[in-house]
Amino acid sequence: MRHNGSMNARAAITPRPSIAITRSERKRQTREALLEAALELLEDRSFGSLSLREVARSAGIVPTGFYRHFDGMEELGLALVDESFRTLRQMIRSARAGRQDTTNAIRASVAILVRHVHEHRLHFRFIARERSSGVPALRRAIHNEIRLFSSELAIDLARMPFLGDWSSEDLHMVSGLLVDTMVSTAEAILDAAPDDPAAEREIVRMAEKRLLLIALGVPRWRPSTAASGGERGERRADGPS
Amino acid sequence: MRHNGSMNARAAITPRPSIAITRSERKRQTREALLEAALELLEDRSFGSLSLREVARSAGIVPTGFYRHFDGMEELGLALVDESFRTLRQMIRSARAGRQDTTNAIRASVAILVRHVHEHRLHFRFIARERSSGVPALRRAIHNEIRLFSSELAIDLARMPFLGDWSSEDLHMVSGLLVDTMVSTAEAILDAAPDDPAAEREIVRMAEKRLLLIALGVPRWRPSTAASGGERGERRADGPS
DNA sequence: CGTTTGGGTGAACATATGTGCACCGAAAAT
DNA sequence: ATTTTCGGTGCACATATGTTCACCCAAACG
Structure with missing residues (x-):
């Protein structure tokens, strides 16, 4: 047998016939x-x-x-994607609120991420799982939503003064990197023992460091001219030799 | 019915009774x-x-x-993890060969990644899928292997002169970031239409940029003293304000 | 009031699954 | 040459699944 979990069924509707409901x-x-x-x-x-x-x-x-309610499991799945990203968007809204220096913005963002992962553990687990695995329809839906996040982040970044002259491609590059880092941080938190605050603090520390490292690279970035194209091969070897 | 794919069975053994084999x-x-x-x-x-x-x-x-051959599907899965990572390790070995300046190292690494993803598409797809989804035993096995990669990368990094004074924690932080970036690049390639070289070139460009951004941050990193601990809160807001 | 609507039920179907068992036949060992 | 070993087979069983169909009955509506 493939599915041998506990089989206790839980009543769909809490038996509260006291007040008739619509x-x-x-x-x-x-x-x-x-x-x-x-x-x-x-x-x-x-x-x-x-x-x-x-x-x-x-x-x-x-x-x-x-x-x-649904005409099949796939529709249920898509509904779950919807539901999950509704709460995710809510998280983004909170994150957009803080306006601080880089270091504190990083700390605040990671903290918000961690808090929401705990508050909506099941939703996060669902999208983390189905993001790369399984039913194609779900995978696509989730990827679209994540790309949307990344694009919105890119727009936010464009508003920052020190990123004013960046090409939109480069902005999307950074936002993509940041989003991916956040995603893998969320996955790490989900995988950590749920009752091991030390492990989680470690994950948070690492995430903050990663983001800071990225932020440190930003001022040294030579923004590519908006004319993207085949200008391969002549980027200055800028980093350590 | 849940499984409605094509049902054509393929002979396990190519009918070559010409020479008797052991x-x-x-x-x-x-x-x-x-x-x-x-x-x-x-x-x-x-x-x-x-x-x-x-x-x-x-x-x-x-x-x-x-x-x-196997005493259940789980054992088959673990065998697949083994097989997949054997080819992955082989890839790492190629990647370790090149010794160049940062920019070219990045380009070479991404190129090697792309090549191996194409050459072992099924293996990469398998580990990308099962990395975060599904059977716990597989997930754990895969995560262990990836952590191992990350650790080896950290050791390699430690040998680089300009990273000599970095704490091992910080080295693991960078290697983790790099590995995660590579993983998500591999996933992007797998998701791209397999016959769309333009989309793939775009992915490669972005991956190279991400890695370069990270590399640019490295020289500005203030290595934390090996004494990790509760020294939270006083990292200089170094980046753009 | 009576009628309609619609969420929930139960039986039934064809089909799928994991796994135990006895068996076969040829390669391997004696 | 005889025996043993061992991949591979076929059958069987209990159990799971998706989906259909005809119902039921209380809320909603006229």
Whole structure:
């Protein structure tokens, strides 16, 4: 048997018949139960190895009931992507708030990342897992969202005075590097023992250092002229020999 | 049905009864057929959603025959990790050969990465996929191997003259950053249309820029004293304000 | 009130899976 | 030449899956 996890089904709707609730509200609840059931089942499996029956069961409804909410697992998956990135966008908004010197901006950003990873562990785990693995539709959706993040970051960066003369390509390069670093930091946190604050502090320290190293490179960057093209081969060997 | 791919089974052993071959050799061939069948089935699925029967079928043997080679899918997966990293280590060896200035070292490293991704596409895809997703045993095995890479890179870096006074922690920080950047570059290449050389050149350009940016930061890094500890909060805001 | 709507049910289907068992036949060992 | 070894086979079983269909019944609506 491939799926041998615990089989306890949890009621979809908390038995609170005290006040009658609207029908659409009840539907929303069950839908939510399905989404959360799926998220929790993904602790040590990939979405691709998740069965419709399993999700329905653990959400407390019968398999056929599933189709009242989604017309298949893939649609459920896309809904999860949506839900996850909604909370992620919320995080970005917080991160955009702070306006400080580089060092503190780095610290603040990493701190926000860490906090949100803890607050939305399941969502982060889901996107970290499905980002590169499994169902193509999900992978694509997630990559699009991440590229969107990176682009928004690039726009933010463009507003910074000391980056005014950078080509948009170079800006996207930095934002991509920063986003990837954040992603791998988030993955590291998710993989760390959830109750080992020392390991996590270590991850945070490293992440901050990485970002600082990148920031240190920025002032030495020779912005390429916006005319991107085949100007390969003559970038000055600027670094250490 | 969840698995609806093409069901054509491919004979495990090319029918070449001309010369009698040793039994163990024949076993090796079937084992190899199983591994490769699995690798190819992973084009758009994760290892966790791969069934023993499917692999056996597509390797050209009967399900129960599978157990003559592995005692379950997990062992197959670990064998794949081994196989994949054997070729990866070979790549590292090539990369270690070049000794040049920073810019050319970057270009050479990226070029080697790209070449090996193409030459061992299936292996790279496998580890990129299973790196963060799916079966815990595989994830752990892969992470260990990657950490090992990172550590070896750190040792190499330590030998460079201009990094002589860096703490080992900082060296690991850089090597980690470099490895992560390479990993995400490899993932980008795998995701790009396999027959779109323009997109790939773009990825390569970006990767080179990322690495150069990092290299530019290196000379400005203030090496932390080996006494790591709670010296938080007084790193000079060195970058752009 | 009566009627319609729609979330949830249960049985049923064809098909898939992991794994145990007895068996075969040729290579390997004696 | 006889026996042993061992990949590979075929069958069987219990169990899982996706999806259909006809229902049920309380909320929503007229």
